[in-house]
Amino acid sequence: MRPKTAKIILAGWLIDGSGGxxxxxxxxxxxKGCIDFICDAKESNYQKQELLDLSHCTLLPGLIDCHTHLCMSGSSDPEIRRRQLDLSFEDAVKIIHQHLKQYRKWGIIAVRDGGDRKGHTLQYKLSKHNKDQSLICLKTAGRAFHQSGRYGKLIGRSFALDSSLAKDVKENQEDIDHLKLVNSGLNSLTRFGVETAPQFSAKDFKKAVKIAKNRGLSVMVHANGKKPVQIAIEAGCTSIEHGFFMGEDNLNKMAQKKIIWIPTAITMQAYLRHMQKHSIESKICKKNLDHQLDQIRLAREKGVITAIGTDAGSQGVHHGSSVQEELKLFISAGYSISKAVKCACFHGATLLNLKNKGLLAKDRDADFIAFEKSPDNLFQNIIEPDMICLQGDFGDFGGRPLHL
Ligand SMILES: [Zn+2]
Structure with missing residues (x-):
């Protein structure tokens, strides 16, 4: 049986999102939907009858996916992947609904969208998204900006050759939550560690970032390789997305400038699952993944702020479940469970500017998920939370029947 609301909860284990x-x-x-207090069970003189006993559960804040594409599914079917690039808005709405539903089932309370070709997700947010109904906070870039003839067509727009990135960003008046810039290509799956050239000059890029920041927008940058990442960092971007092969110097600068890194390592693991074993591609893909995990390890040592983003919608990366898969990869790269949860919660909330989310602490929203197990092997098996509570409400938000 699942309760509708509870005023007092006993948590067997609490991971509060702070990394402690x-x-x-x-x-x-x-x-009133917020956390009023948290204390040791022995200190409290609560009434036993008003207590929801989750002493066999681990509780943690609702999770945040800092990099997703709501319009695209993680399907590996080439026909589905081709069709989803040319969706009508009506079809996109159905797909976005489905993905938000999946997110809710997996206990994800906020997502940051990295763009789609036609700007459907932005249109959806502005005309259809009912935050009160879904209780998922949605932030979107609309359409990403990329250089004409370079990677990025799937997720955004390029511009006329006689224009510039800065000019285009300046002229764009869409009601976006953040600006998404694409400054490199994809990772090669046939040659290890090949870096692509930056898409924009340092000068143009810097100007564009400045314009966005003056408008109060944060800037998320798709960048792999040393030079493309360096340009984004020097321009003062908010976050580096992917950052494969960016190297130690860039990590040092990110730690210094508090630029957030979203490694999306799960993308490589997901590709790997669908590749023919022992093929060149699978060998390169595995090397890419291992290299990225080494960079994550290094980032942790250097104090780079990292967050969990999945790039859901890319091949094999599914909305919702992949957040736990990325968490598992962070843990395999040396993060403790508590520190990894901090990346998915507090760092995510900071990046999305959600001041009431990301921590289970006094006066923050009572958004949490519960797993019927101890924290020792949390995320070892990827399973849906047993219970989801959003702003104090345990309503119909998914979760399996809990054994109370
Ligand atoms: Zn992406």
Whole structure:
């Protein structure tokens, strides 16, 4: 049986999203959808009858996917992948709905969209998204900007040759949440570590970032390889997306400038699953993944702020479940469970500018997910949360029947 609401909850283990130690036997008080207090079970003089006993569960804040494409599915079927590039808005709405539903089932409370070719996700957000109904916070870039003839057509627009990135960004008046710029190509799956040239000059890029920042927009940059990432960092972008093969110097600069890194390592693992074993592509893909995990390890040591983003919608990367898969990869690269959760919660909320989310702490929203197990092997098997509570409401938000 699942309760509709509860005022006081006993959590067997609490991971609060701050990266601090996992706390045992915690009492969480909820008032008007927010957290009223958290204390040790022994200190509290709660009434037993008003308590929701989750002493066999691990509780953590709702998760955030900092890099997704809501318009595209993770299907590996080439026909589906081809069709989804040319969707009508009506069809896009159905797909976006489906993906948001999946996110909710997996306990994801906010997503940051990296763009689609026709700007459907932005149109959806402005005309159809009912945040009160879905309770998922959606931030979107609309259409990404890329150089004509270079990678990016799937997720955005290029511009006339006599124009410039800065001019185009300046003229764009769409009601976007953040600006998405594409400054490199994709990773090669046939030659290891090949870096593509930057798409824009440092000068043009810097100007564009400045214009966006003056408009109050954060800037997310698709960049792989040393030079494309360096240009984005020097321009003062907010986050580097992917950042494969960006190298140690760039990581040092990111730590210094507090630029957030979204490694999306899961993309390589997902490709790998669908490749023919022992093929050249699968060998390169595995090397790419291992190299990225080494960079994540290094980033942690250097204090780079990292967040969990999946690039859901790319081949084999599914909306919702892939957040836990990326968490698992962070843990395999040396993050403790608690620190990895911080990346998916507090760092995500910071990046999306959601001041009430990301932490289970006094006065923040009572958004949490519960797993019926101890934290020791959390994310070892990728499973849906057993319970999801959004702003204090345990309503019909998915989760499997809990054994109370
Ligand atoms: Zn992407």
């Amino acid at each position: 130690p996992i706390r045992k036997n915690q009492i969480i008080g909820i008032k």
